[in-house]
Amino acid sequence: MRIVFFVAALLAFGCSQETAVESQTTDTGQADAVEAAAQTAAEPVIEVNPNKNAYFGDTHVHTILSFDAYIMGTRRTPDDAYEFAKGGAIEHASGFKMQMKKPLDFLAVSDHAFYLGMMRELADEEGPYGDHRLSEVVAGATSAQGSTAAFQAVLGHLRDRDPNAPDDLDDRDVRRSAWQEVIESAERHNDPGNFTAFIGYEFTSSGPGAQNLHRNVIFRNDKVPAIPFSRLDSINPEDLWAWMDTNRDQGIESLAIPHNPNGSDGWMFERTYFQSDKPIDAAYAELRMRNEPLVENSQVKGTSDTHPLLSPNDEWADFELMELRIASTLPSRPEGSYVRNALLNGMLIEEETGTNPYKFGVIAASDTHNAAGSFEEDNYWSKTGLMDINPVNRGSVPLPDSDPASPEYASGASNFWGASGLAGVWAESNTRDALYDSFRRKETFATSGPHIRVRFFGGRGLDASLEGTDDVIATAYANGVPMGGEINGPGDEAPSFYLWASKDPDTEKLQRLQIIKGWIEDGDRKEAVFDVACSDGGQVDPATNRCPDNGASVDIATCATTPDVGASELSATWTDPGFDPGQRAFYYVRVLENPKCRWSTWDAIRAGTPPNPNMHATIQDRAWSSPIWFNPS
Amino acid sequence: MNWLKDPLAAFLAGGALIFLASMFVSDAEISYDVEVRDADIERLHDHWNMQMRRPPTVQELADLVEQFVKDEIYFRESKRLGLDANDSIVRRRMVQKLTYLTEDIAASNPLEEAALQAYFEENQEDYRVSAQFSFSHRYFSTDRRDDAEGDARRALETGASGDPFMLQNSYNGRSESQIGDLFGRDFASALAQLEPGKSPQGPIESAYGWHTVKLTSVEAAHIPDFAEVADRVASDAEQAARHSANEAYYDDLKTRYNVIYPDP
Numbered sequence: 032m033r034i035v036f037f038v039a040a041l042l043a044f045g046c047s048q049e050t051a052v053e054s055q056t057t058d059t060g061q062a063d064a065v066e067a068a069a070q071t072a073a074e075p076v077i078e079v080n081p082n083k084n085a086y087f088g089d090t091h092v093h094t095i096l097s098f099d100a101y102i103m104g105t106r107r108t109p110d111d112a113y114e115f116a117k118g119g120a121i122e123h124a125s126g127f128k129m130q131m132k133k134p135l136d137f138l139a140v141s142d143h144a145f146y147l148g149m150m151r152e153l154a155d156e157e158g159p160y161g162d163h164r165l166s167e168v169v170a171g172a173t174s175a176q177g178s179t180a181a182f183q184a185v186l187g188h189l190r191d192r193d194p195n196a197p198d199d200l201d202d203r204d205v206r207r208s209a210w211q212e213v214i215e216s217a218e219r220h221n222d223p224g225n226f227t228a229f230i231g232y233e234f235t236s237s238g239p240g241a242q243n244l245h246r247n248v249i250f251r252n253d254k255v256p257a258i259p260f261s262r263l264d265s266i267n268p269e270d271l272w273a274w275m276d277t278n279r280d281q282g283i284e285s286l287a288i289p290h291n292p293n294g295s296d297g298w299m300f301e302r303t304y305f306q307s308d309k310p311i312d313a314a315y316a317e318l319r320m321r322n323e324p325l326v327e328n329s330q331v332k333g334t335s336d337t338h339p340l341l342s343p344n345d346e347w348a349d350f351e352l353m354e355l356r357i358a359s360t361l362p363s364r365p366e367g368s369y370v371r372n373a374l375l376n377g378m379l380i381e382e383e384t385g386t387n388p389y390k391f392g393v394i395a396a397s398d399t400h401n402a403a404g405s406f407e408e409d410n411y412w413s414k415t416g417l418m419d420i421n422p423v424n425r426g427s428v429p430l431p432d433s434d435p436a437s438p439e440y441a442s443g444a445s446n447f448w449g450a451s452g453l454a455g456v457w458a459e460s461n462t463r464d465a466l467y468d469s470f471r472r473k474e475t476f477a478t479s480g481p482h483i484r485v486r487f488f489g490g491r492g493l494d495a496s497l498e499g500t501d502d503v504i505a506t507a508y509a510n511g512v513p514m515g516g517e518i519n520g521p522g523d524e525a526p527s528f529y530l531w532a533s534k535d536p537d538t539e540k541l542q543r544l545q546i547i548k549g550w551i552e553d554g555d556r557k558e559a560v561f562d563v564a565c566s567d568g569g570q571v572d573p574a575t576n577r578c579p580d581n582g583a584s585v586d587i588a589t590c591a592t593t594p595d596v597g598a599s600e601l602s603a604t605w606t607d608p609g610f611d612p613g614q615r616a617f618y619y620v621r622v623l624e625n626p627k628c629r630w631s632t633w634d635a636i637r638a639g640t641p642p643n644p645n646m647h648a649t650i651q652d653r654a655w656s657s658p659i660w661f662n663p664s
Numbered sequence: 665m666n667w668l669k670d671p672l673a674a675f676l677a678g679g680a681l682i683f684l685a686s687m688f689v690s691d692a693e694i695s696y697d698v699e700v701r702d703a704d705i706e707r708l709h710d711h712w713n714m715q716m717r718r719p720p721t722v723q724e725l726a727d728l729v730e731q732f733v734k735d736e737i738y739f740r741e742s743k744r745l746g747l748d749a750n751d752s753i754v755r756r757r758m759v760q761k762l763t764y765l766t767e768d769i770a771a772s773n774p775l776e777e778a779a780l781q782a783y784f785e786e787n788q789e790d791y792r793v794s795a796q797f798s799f800s801h802r803y804f805s806t807d808r809r810d811d812a813e814g815d816a817r818r819a820l821e822t823g824a825s826g827d828p829f830m831l832q833n834s835y836n837g838r839s840e841s842q843i844g845d846l847f848g849r850d851f852a853s854a855l856a857q858l859e860p861g862k863s864p865q866g867p868i869e870s871a872y873g874w875h876t877v878k879l880t881s882v883e884a885a886h887i888p889d890f891a892e893v894a895d896r897v898a899s900d901a902e903q904a905a906r907h908s909a910n911e912a913y914y915d916d917l918k919t920r921y922n923v924i925y926p927d928p
Binding site for chain 1 (some may be wrong): 848
């Protein structure tokens with residue numbers, strides 16, 4: 032008679048459901064009372080610093096909802112990603128716990144909009160997609176080999192499908208419900224004053240030859256569209272911006288942050304409209320700048336600041352280069368693929384059209400597909416889940432069956448990846464509004480991983496008397512513009528700059544502080560690197576604009592670094608010796624740490640093998656500020 | 665018939681009809697003996713090995729076996745309840761169904777305020793707020809000074825103001841760990857040893873240089889009032905209720921089964 036009893040209970044439960052619906056008003060009333068009590072007990076006080084604090088975060092994180100992250104074995108959710116950002120430990124696809132030395136201040140989960148949540152459905156062999164031809168291969172993505180097979184199968188589906196026929200993997204209901212998960216998770220974790228959770232997604236467009244055009248769309252607050260605009264709607268970024276404009280008219284404010292221009296084969300920063308011969312004009316420039324005030328200049332898949340072929344006189348240009356197009360083995364040409372080059376081209380276009388489409392600030396981010404960014408060289412888990420968690424699969428440790436006398440290494444894209452990067456934001460408080468306003472003002476900086484802080488001000492009212500004064504920042508704000516700002520002509524007097532950087536308390540000391548200048552001279556693009564402050568009492572040689580070597584080195588056998596060398600802070604006031612009031616110019620800061628072991632060397636030491644000779648054994652982690660522009664009258 | 669529009673209620677009502685139908689089907693052939701064979705353990709072991717690319721630990725294997733037993737019991741119980749009637753759904757789906765069913769039952773009754781209070785009392789430690797330090801400091805840069813430590817020490821007497829600092833000159837209510845994130849761990853642990861007072865103390869070394877520190881107040885580690893954490897308690901308590909309802913249900917079922925393990 033147990034069954035009868037159970038049925039009775041079920042039927043009774045069915046009735047009580049009805050009651051529950053009818054009595055909802057009463058329940059809500061109680062909930063309000065509890066909430067009100069909680070509010071009066073502890074009204075949160077949001078700290079505000081008018082001189083602004085540096086907040087560190089990651090605007091580029093993939094979770095179980097991204098098609099590729101799922102295939103790579105990642106089962107961590109947006110909630111897990113936010114827990115990790117707040118300092119928690121979460122599990123990698125292969126089972127170990129990932130945790131940072133210190134938490135972040137803000138995070139945006141940015142899953143691929145197309146096929147959002149879809150792989151989870153495919154892998155459910157008994158769900159509505161259990162009979163799909165890709166179901167089995169996706170469900171089998173539980174090893175490096177299985178992941179690779181599934182990744183190729185899904186990319187193949189994307190590549191080979193008839194663009195004019197409906198895509199049977201594009202299920203609007205699945206996407207909509209996954210997008211709701213993204214929104215709800217950000218709402219749960221947003222904690223004004225302590226931690227900011229942005230709602231965002233990735234628009235994953237690329238050209239027909241794997242020319243990368245990806246960007247992350249970040250929303251100001253909880254006013255977001257019902258469903259994101261994806262590559263299945265259009266691969267043309269201009270259509271994305273038009274969509275963002277339309278949203279803005281309806282009170283939905285967002286910005287897009289392009290990433291991996293290094294893998295775009297010149298498509299990210301072109302001189303023409305998308306797939307067209309039509310040169311960029313003022314209308315394009317305004318549309319783009321209205322929607323893309325920032326660019327991601329560094330992340331796990333390489334740094335896009337500049338390339339040695341573009342900046343032959345920059346000794347530090349060969350930094351974490353990734354010279355392939357994204358998700359391919361095709362080479363990516365440097366012109367049009369790097370930030371410094373685009374800043375220069377933007378000024379050229381401005382001379383022709385009156386508007387600069389590339390007057391952007393910089394941030395860095397992780398692009399992790401583990402729901403957890405990997406920012407520390409000695410605590411590295413790469414980015415593609417099961418596919419490259421084994422050091423052998425990312426080329427840092429020899430193939431197991433290779434001859435120790437002449438070791439051979441796997442050669443995959445992971446070989447060119449690194450423990451980068453972080454977004455730095457100067458804001459008055461840690462809230463969505465304050466941080467988003469700073470994004471818009473470009474009062475941002477980028478780091479290749481460490482929590483390096485960098486201040487940068489320019490103007491005619493800044494002089495050497497600022498240095499070392501107590502109210503230096505308030506004075507700099509009052510008399511100059513911060514990073515992301517502009518100084519305008521007329522006036523023959525050269526603007527001066529105040530710059531100041533401090534180290535991450537948990538990483539290496541600083542070696543040198545630099546200004547990178549780009550300018551247009553008689554229609555030609557020019558650039559120069561100036562050391563402006565040196566560690567250990569060194570003085571800049573005025574003939575070479577270089578600091579003396581501070582002697583910092585790394586023991587590759589142990590990763591020990593030279594003790595007592597380097598600076599905790601570096602600062603300077605600087606005036607451009609080559610200033611010409613008739614030339615357009617930009618200036619930005621780069622600050623370099625002392626060298627330390629790169630992740631690949633840590634891998635090799637732990638495996639007891641020599642570092643891969645084709646990889647840099649050491650790294651000089653660094654930070655870059657957004658530029659300050661000079662506009663002649 | 666409003667409740668028919670509610671998918672859950674409709675599902676449960678549908679389930680009830682299936683049970684009624686199943687009353688006419690004998691459940692005599694569904695055994696109460698669950699035997700875990702060596703082959704089962706080997707299969708669990710191999711499956712784990714394939715998924716995780718390493719063998720399970722003793723504890724993990726034991727957990728897998730327990731999970732297997734639970735699944736088997738749920739599977740049998742599902743069959744006994746007729747969840748498989750006229751349906752080709754396989755074992756995993758049935759187990760899931762039964763699991764969801766018990767979870768929904770647990771979640772269907774919102775907890776009373778008194779129950780939330782009781783949960784909070786029992787689990788106070790989960791809500792403990794770590795000690796919060798409020799302080800101001802003056803910074804003496806080792807990069808700018810030959811003897812930053814000495815200068816800082818002398819400033820305790822003279823009140824000299826020190827050097828500009830990249831971080832805030834005062835902080836309200838930060839934990840030792842948060843202070844360590846900003847200034848370095850050694851500085852944070854030294855600061856946590858100070859007694860609060862009106863005068864500057866130290867000097868203490870940070871990752872940046874030397875500091876005199878005026879520790880204005882320390883809020884000891886404490887358990888917050890219920891009202892401050894009511895939302896968190898409500899969600900945790902609901903989670904716990906769900907968990908214990910599932911456990912109770914399983915424990916009850918388990919008493920009706922004889923589980924036979926292989927000899928160790």
